Amino acid sequence: MKKSQPILGKNGTLFFLVIISAFPPLTIDLYLPALPQMVNVFNTDQSMVNLTLSSYFITYAVGLLFWGPLSEKFGRKPILFIGISGYIIASILCAMTGSIEQLIGARVLQAFSGSAITVVATAIVKDLFDGLQREKIMATIMSLVIIAPMVAPVLGAFLLKIASWRMMFVTLAVFGVFASVLAFCYKETLETKYDGSILRSWGRLGVVLKNPRFVALLVIFSITPIAMMAFLAAGSYIYINGFGLTEQQFSYAFAFNALCASFGPSIYMKLSRRIPVQKIITLCFFLLATVGLLTITIGHISPIVFACIVAPATLMVITMRVPGTNLMLNQQDHDTGSAVALIQFCGMLCGSLGMVLVSIRPESLIENLGIIQLTVGIVGGSLWLLARNRPFVTDKLVTR
Numbered sequence: 001m002k003k004s005q006p007i008l009g010k011n012g013t014l015f016f017l018v019i020i021s022a023f024p025p026l027t028i029d030l031y032l033p034a035l036p037q038m039v040n041v042f043n044t045d046q047s048m049v050n051l052t053l054s055s056y057f058i059t060y061a062v063g064l065l066f067w068g069p070l071s072e073k074f075g076r077k078p079i080l081f082i083g084i085s086g087y088i089i090a091s092i093l094c095a096m097t098g099s100i101e102q103l104i105g106a107r108v109l110q111a112f113s114g115s116a117i118t119v120v121a122t123a124i125v126k127d128l129f130d131g132l133q134r135e136k137i138m139a140t141i142m143s144l145v146i147i148a149p150m151v152a153p154v155l156g157a158f159l160l161k162i163a164s165w166r167m168m169f170v171t172l173a174v175f176g177v178f179a180s181v182l183a184f185c186y187k188e189t190l191e192t193k194y195d196g197s198i199l200r201s202w203g204r205l206g207v208v209l210k211n212p213r214f215v216a217l218l219v220i221f222s223i224t225p226i227a228m229m230a231f232l233a234a235g236s237y238i239y240i241n242g243f244g245l246t247e248q249q250f251s252y253a254f255a256f257n258a259l260c261a262s263f264g265p266s267i268y269m270k271l272s273r274r275i276p277v278q279k280i281i282t283l284c285f286f287l288l289a290t291v292g293l294l295t296i297t298i299g300h301i302s303p304i305v306f307a308c309i310v311a312p313a314t315l316m317v318i319t320m321r322v323p324g325t326n327l328m329l330n331q332q333d334h335d336t337g338s339a340v341a342l343i344q345f346c347g348m349l350c351g352s353l354g355m356v357l358v359s360i361r362p363e364s365l366i367e368n369l370g371i372i373q374l375t376v377g378i379v380g381g382s383l384w385l386l387a388r389n390r391p392f393v394t395d396k397l398v399t400r
Contacts, residue, residue, distance in 0.1 A: 001128050007185040013128070014140065016182045020080070020121040021141050022148040023087070023114050023179075024060070027172060028053065028232060029152035032254065033247040034165040035236045041165070042100040046237065046362060051104050053233055054355050056111040061348035063115030068123070068341020069201040072194045076120045076127070077186060083116025084180045091173035095166040110172075115344075117179070122340040126329055127189035134329075139265035139322050146262035146318065153251035160247055204338040213392035214331040214339065220387060221324035222346035223380040227288060228317045229351030230358035230372045231257075231310055234365040242365065243303040253307050260311035264318030277323050277397050278388040284316040285384055289377025291316070295370030306366065313373050330396040 005013045038049045071079045090110035097103040129137050159167045194201050209215060235257075239250040271280050291313040299306045325343060332339040358368045387393055 002130065003128055003187075003189050003191075005185075005187050007187070008182070012182075012185070014137070016186060017121055017125060017137075017141055018144045019179050019182055020117050021145045023117050023175075025145060025148040026152050026175060027110065027114055028056070029148065029254070029258075030156045030172065031165060031168045032153050032232070032236050033157040033240075033251050034160055034168065036240050037160070037247070038100070038165060042103075044100045047359065048100050050233060050355065050359055052100070052107050054352050055104050056107045057229070057348050057352035057355065059108045059111035060115045061345045061352065063112040064119050064341040064345040064348065065202075065205060066112075067116040068119045068337040068339075068344075069194075069204050069335075070198070070337075071116075071120050071123055072190070072204065072335065072337040073196070073198065073201040075188050075190050075193060076124055077183070077188045079116050080120045080183050080186070081180070083113050083120070084176055084183060086113030087117065088173050088176040088180075089113075091169045091176060094169035095173070119337065119341050119344060122325075122344070123337050124186075124189050126336045126340070127191075135322060135326050136269065138326060139269050142265040142318065142322060143262055146258055146264075148258075151255070153254040154248075157248045157251040204335045205342060208332060208335050208338045208342055211331060214328060214342075216387055216390075217324070217328045217331065217393075218342060218346055220380060220383045221320065221328065222343075222350045223376055223383075224288075224317045224320055224324075225347045225351035226354035226357075227292075227373045227376045228314055228354070230354035230369050231314065233355035234358045234369055235310075237362075238306065238365050238369075239303055243306070245303060253303060256307055257311045257314055261314040261318045264315050265322050267315075268319045268322050272323070278393070281320055281323060281384055282381065282388065284320045285377050285381030287377075288313055288316045289374050289381065292370045292372070292374025292377055295373055296367055297370075299366045299370060310369070327393065327396055331392065 001010060001013070008016055035049055035053075038044075038052075039046055042049070067079055067083065087110060090106055090113055093106040094103060094110060097106055125134060125137060125141070155171070156168055159165075159171065194204070196203075235254060236250055239245045239253050240247065245253065268280060291309055294309045295306075295313075299309050328343055329336070329339060354372055357372060358365060361368055
């Protein structure tokens with residue numbers, strides 16, 4: 001660790017990073033079991049309820065571009081506190097809404113605030129760690145953060161039994177309060193702040209985008225979230241409406257998917273000791289395309305078959321995230337906040353596209369999902385084959 005954290009210490013810093021990195025999956029996955037129920041509660045249709053997800057992702061993506069450069073000018077800690085405070089307020093507003101339109105509006109505020117938290121989380125990792133140590137920390141954080149989507153749907157289904165969907169957002173507000181306590185203990189990690197104007201700090205996004213090596217990798221690795229987010233948007237409808245599972249049963253199926261995904265970072269770290277990183281990423285794209293074919297052909301047979309097919313797809317996406325993010329960050333020595341913002345923005349924007357595409361034909365969600373997985377595997381894999389042996393990739397790989 002390049003800079004000490006007197007109060008948090010090494011283990012406390014890792015725990016802090018896990019907590020602030022867990023905001024997106026918790027905010028998304030906690031209320032997934034309630035999506036079908038919300039259609040009836042608000043007397044609306046599936047597309048309107050799905051807007052609470054897609055509007056979240058779009059706003060979250062835009063918020064990343066807003067907050068990332070500001071964290072370079074004002075520091076990580078002030079932006080973190082602003083984000084957590086706004087998140088808590090927005091979560092309370094979500095719990096108090098009386099219509100689907102009000103809920104969508106509150107979710108937009110929640111997303112904008114939450115984006116400040118997670119863009120700072122990744123920037124802090126780059127502030128504190130380099131090389132192999134950074135890769136290990138990123139893998140550890142991702143492995144632990146994936147516990148959130150394992151626990152969140154189960155907790156959400158439990159809250160539906162004892163209370164209502166409103167309690168889910170109260171729970172998120174409480175989580176925000178807990179994170180704020182840890183944030184007080186965090187010591188600023190940005191050594192040199194950007195001394196230009198606020199407008200010029202946002203202009204640093206353009207400076208990063210002028211780096212063709214960064215942009216090439218950004219295009220490749222931003223494609224992969226399309227497959228994962230498409231499953232997030234369609235999963236509850238497939239399991240509950242399609243296969244007839246209860247909300248509680250769906251939460252277990254979703255937790256199984258997250259459990260499989262949680263092994264992705266550790267699998268990558270073990271494989272990368274023996275297999276070149278380029279080959280691991282190539283294999284992930286190939287397997288994702290294969291899963292797409294299986295989803296199209298046999299995914300409709302039963303919920304068990306479907307679960308066993310889509311879990312490896314999520315695993316492949318998560319496995320690629322560690323080397324992909326690290327490779328992109330290694331292309332940029334400065335403007336970390338802007339680079340992180342662009343990485344997360346493009347991933348979220350593409351993820352939102354996946355959520356829209358999978359819902360185009362509501363009567364064929366499984367087939368839609370399979371086509372998306374197949375397309376991402378083929379397109380992403382082809383682009384990766386063009387870049388994998390270029391110097392900006394081979395020279396920036398972490399040496400072991």
